[in-house]
Amino acid sequence: PILQVQEEEDTLAAAGEAMEKGELHLPLPGQRRDEIGQIVESFNRMATGLVEKGQVEAALSRYVPTNVARNIVSNLEHLRLGGESVEGSVMFCDIVGYTELSETLTPDEVGELLNEYFGYIALAGQQSHGMVDKFIGDCVMVVFGVPDQDDYHGLHAVSCAVLIQQLAERLNVHRIEKGRKPVRFRIGISSGEMLAGNMGAEDHMQYTVVGDTVNLAARLTPLADAGGIIISQQTAHQPGVQDYVNLLKMLPIQVRGRREPVTPYIVGSLNDRIQVGLDGLLDGILT
Secondary structure, eight states: OHHHHHHHHHHHHHHHHHHHTTOOOSOOOOOOOSHHHHHHHHHHHHHHHHHHHHHHHHHHTTTSOHHHHHHHHHTGGGOOSEEEEEEEEEEEEEETTHHHHHHTSOHHHHHHHHHHHHHHHHHHHHHTTEEEEEEETTEEEEEESOSSOOTTHHHHHHHHHHHHHHHHHHHHHHHHHTTOOOOOEEEEEEEEEEEEEEEEETTEEEEEEESHHHHHHHHHGGGSOTTOEEEOHHHHTSTTHHHHEEEEEOOOBOOTTOSSOBOOEEEEEEOHHHHHHHHHHHHHHHO
16 A cells, blocks of 8 residues: 555646646546545646646637737736737738729639738747737738737847838749739837737737837838838837837938928848848748
């Protein structure tokens, strides 16, 4: 009996270590009616709960970023509307001539096209420390510095935008070879203070960001050329941006919803050091 108790204790200890690593998938065998049997039953209930929690978190991660999903699952009883003020960057990526392009395709083909490119954009955002906030028709909104603080959110946003445009260029080579129309994007980026949190109604909320910074990014996007990137003055002044990115300062312009003119910048090439890193990401994404 002493040996059996020791073996069961060792089994529980090993199972505990496996649970910490997320490797426990099956309940422990045990039909004892003493204290150890009660411990095994409690352990199995806890393990089952953790497995179910992990499954819910994995499923939720398909709709919201992983870190947001983890926070939701850990605070199910305390979800509420509201948020906190954060510093970050917002990027809008819009397909040029989408209406005209979609007229030549069936609904299934439109869905296939959007899913393909949205998949690449989401992957580019993930590789650049960003998260997809939402898909809006043919537009993707990606945020940086949210929900985790990032001192280089502006540089990461610009790098992500360049990565997306270069991805599109490579994909268009194959599209043109197949006799298809190329797909090009306009990208706008703005940086600054915004409110991040749960927005909507008590019975239907969404984790997102709102504020003037978000609005400005949306207003700048249509001003970019096809295949171009336009950023706000605040983004241009973010740490590292002007050290690693060649920018062309534009004349002040009036944008809808703003009383005062804004001074955007056009993004050119990247510093060789950053571009080498992006080339590696491009090859990895397209392989």
